[in-house]
Amino acid sequence: MLRQYELVDRVLDYDPDADEALLNRAYVFSLHAHGGQKRANGDPYFSHPIEVAGILTDLHLDDETIATAILHDTIEDTVATREEIESRFGASVARLVDGVTKLSKIEAQTESERAAENLRKFLLAMSDDIRVLLVKLADRLHNMRTLHFIPKPEKRRRIAAETMEIYAPLAERIGMYEFMKEMQTLAFEQIEPEAYTSITRRLAQLKEGGGDRIAKIGSGLKLLLSRSGIETEISGREKHPFSIWKKMQERHISFEQLSDIMAFRAIVPTEEDCYRALGVIHRRWPMAPGRFKDYISTPKRNGYRSLHTSVIHAENTRVEIQIRTPEMHAEAEFGLAAHWAYKQKPGGLSVRPETQHSWIADLVEILDTAASPEELLEHTRMAMYQDRIFAFTPKGELIQLPKGATAIDFAYAVHTDLGDQTVGAKVNGRVVPLKTVLENGDQVQILKSKAQAPQQAWLTFATTGKALAAIRRHLRAAERDEQVKLGRKLYDDIVARLPATLGAGALDQALVRLKLADEPTLMQAIARRTLPDAAVMEALMPGSGGADVARAMPPQAGAISITGLTPGVAFDLADCCHPVPGDRIVGLRRPDAGIEVHTIDCEGLSDAERADDADWVDLAWGDKAEGGVARVSVEVKNEPGALGVLATVIGGHKANIINLRLDARDSAFHTNTIDVEVRDVPHLMRLIAGLRATDTVNAVTRV
Structure with missing residues (x-):
């Protein structure tokens, strides 16, 4: 556990203007508040908030955020109150601590209701100040590091599943990929212990059998780029177990069939060097088709920028390579936290704590529209999909959506009002059904009408949490x-x-x-x-x-x-x-x-x-009934063109076929059940009379 002076020194190293007295008061207050409380491993409970604060010092966060980390469990687990925190540490710290605090004492009947209420409060606090999310992610990361000390397997699996479904995607959405990978690995170990053990054992065997292949490939890559005059830093690693397992599941292949388990990162000085390096690599090794992604020209929604490519290296080994600048790398490692300029970086990037990302606003909108705890959890998980595609409006605005999203999801992603008024869509200039699944790079134009309203049928093909929540509302x-x-x-x-x-x-x-x-x-x-x-x-x-x-x-x-x-x-x-x-x-x-x-x-x-x-x-029915769907059974001769005759007669009577089913068939006749849209009973009777007058039709009855 970090000592008091060690924690303070860490903060002062990157922020000499930090409020040292605030950090010291928070340390002493939390130590006394938690008193003799113990964690599952027998350590003093106080060690947890200090370790959380230590994780955040690696991100170089401000003194208020570090104080919040030290105090984050005092309201929930001790007799301390928000009013006491505010009087001692100020309104800003009290607000942050309250945002991180779970609603542990709410009276809810089901586990899903408790989880939803905790998530509701957390998301609202996060939308007000993103630092709440940073503290919460560090809190969850340390809890996952010590999860194996919890004796009950079912509790470990429940916490791991919550981490995998909510907190790892949240870390990904703000670009904190190192947090995401570690949480996924620790959660995967609990949720799929046999798969985790098998993959880690095979990775160890691969490392022993092949020598230091990563070092050899990395040195060869560095030599190749340096000969082309590109200064670079190369690092290589094996992909983490959960990532490997996910690829095995998606592709339905075994570990031995998986060719791309190594990834390399090339850090080059400038954005121009990124593209130069890409050209050099592609001239040396053939690119794996469909594996190139340019996140520099089209960054991810969380701001992530990098070039991704996979090449066929020696012995048909597929190798993934990421190319980025030092600034891009800092953002990729620590995401939104990397934007904090720590006050001492003149001209550096800075993001005010109250800055909202659009996806956070989407989550808050879901809070307002969810009708039940289960619906809230469902829509929130949908809103945090990791695999995403890029589509464009006619004006060139980039819209990011989860893989598998449809035209109606696109409409709601642009604006809720546009989604509500959607009557059709054009994809790449061609009119398509609203259920059309979008592909990367599609240009989508939404056709709207003020007379339109969301339809029940949309729920069958909408995929994003925002769209589903708005339609259901x-x-x-x-x-x-x-x-x-x-x-x-x-x-x-x-x-x-x-x-x-x-x-x-x-x-x-x-x-x-x-x-x-x-x-x-x-x-x-x-x-x-x-x-x-x-x-x-x-x-x-x-x-x-x-x-x-x-x-x-x-x-x-x-x-x-x-x-x-x-x-x-x-x-x-x-x-x-x-x-x-x-x-x-x-x-x-x-x-x-x-x-x-x-x-x-x-x-x-x-x-x-x-x-x-x-x-x-x-x-x-009243005077203004708008028609309905009637069902008729039609027995027709078994001859070519019989169904065409039926359709012609029905269309000639201005009726619309909704459904048609073949019920029975023999050498002479076959019987069809047809659902037809008609205005009223007289309209239906005229249609039946018209069918009966046709030579092809043997009998017609209303079902």
Whole structure:
């Protein structure tokens, strides 16, 4: 463990103007606050925050950040309070410490809720000051280094999985690749112990059998570049075990088949030398196709810059080479932390602590739209994908997306409002479906309309957390609005069934009795039948909702119109009977579900009548019904062009085929079930008559 003077001296070495008194006070306060607490390995607990502070001194961070590291567990694990931290160390340090502190005392029912609440608070604090993230990553890195001391294997695996899913990607997103690699390696050892042991053993055998191949290749590379007049520093290493295992999984190959397990780094003086070195290397060894990436002209979203290439070296060995300048290397090692100019570097890069990266803003937007802890965790993990592609707007703006992203993801990455209004997309000048998967270098133009709104179907092909969160937020809002609208109609029916006229203020009093916040909440509860009609009647007019009274009331005062409501939102059209406007319909109500609309003669209703939780409501289409999907069974002659005749007749009647299924086929006839979009029952009847009048068709029935 670092002693007090050693820690202070480390900070003063790179920042002579640091507040030495602040660091000394933080050290003494944390030592006394943690007292006799012990870690799993038996060391004093106080050793942990000091080691975390030591990790951050390697990044040359400012004195407030180092003090935060020393104090980061005092609020969570001791009797110290934020107010006490603020009075002793200032508002800035107190805010940072509070941002790092977990919500360990929250009352949550599930592990996912606790994890989500911790992540929610952490991300909000991080968006306010990125130094919160730097302290948290150092904290997690030291915890991973000592993870093997925890006796329970399931706890070790849970912590390792959280590190792999959240903290390693966070380190990658701010360019701290050394942190990311070490966390991944330590987590991999716990999550896949057999694979970790196998790969590390094979790497050791390879090193013993092949001698110092890395040193030989590295010296040859340095000699090649120096002969071309390029001053360079070469370092080589084997790829870390998790990276090797990931490649084996992605390519479905064994360790012996993996050719690129060595990586070299060439540090050259200038950006121009990077491209000169690349040319020299490619003239000497053939490049592995598809393995060149220019992150200098198109940096990664986290600011990472470098040239990457893979070449076929001697004995068909594939070798990865990264070429960068010293400044690029500093950013690649320490990412955002490398931007701190430490005050003493005149003219150097500097980033204010409150600076936000756009991806952090995306994460905060996800916080506002997630409906559940599970959804928050899912979307946050999606937003931190590591494998990314580059696509461009028509104006040349670079948009980075996860590999596998679609056109709708691109729209939401540009702006949430653009995503909401998307009606189509052009990729490289060609109109494509919104589900089209984008490739590196695609130019994407989004077509929009103010009349458009996010669709349920988008959820099936959106891949980014930002897109999914925005679509789900809009759909939830639309669903609530329509449920409130339907609930008002059902409420009017309930009021009509009361034995007397309601008095003034009855609705407000009912809300108090039902302990509901407002009128829309009541209407939504009625629509989803989370409140039985009898309970609503009783709340509106005490004594009217009793079982005897409720049975004496007529079931409905009149049919309720579903005009203006959208199928699939406030109600669902039953798949068993496929009702369309013009059919006589009824609604099946079950607790906490939308109304299911059936035709009055639907055979499936007999099963529903036996269900204890089912309730009925008389429905009508209203004057402005917008059509529906009917299902017909068509028996046609087994001859060439039969399906073409069907399609011609259906198209001629201005109907649209949604789905077609071949059910039976013999030498003379085959039977197809066809779902068709029609305006109403008369439209459907004309279509059926037209099909029956065709020589190719033997029989048509509505299913």
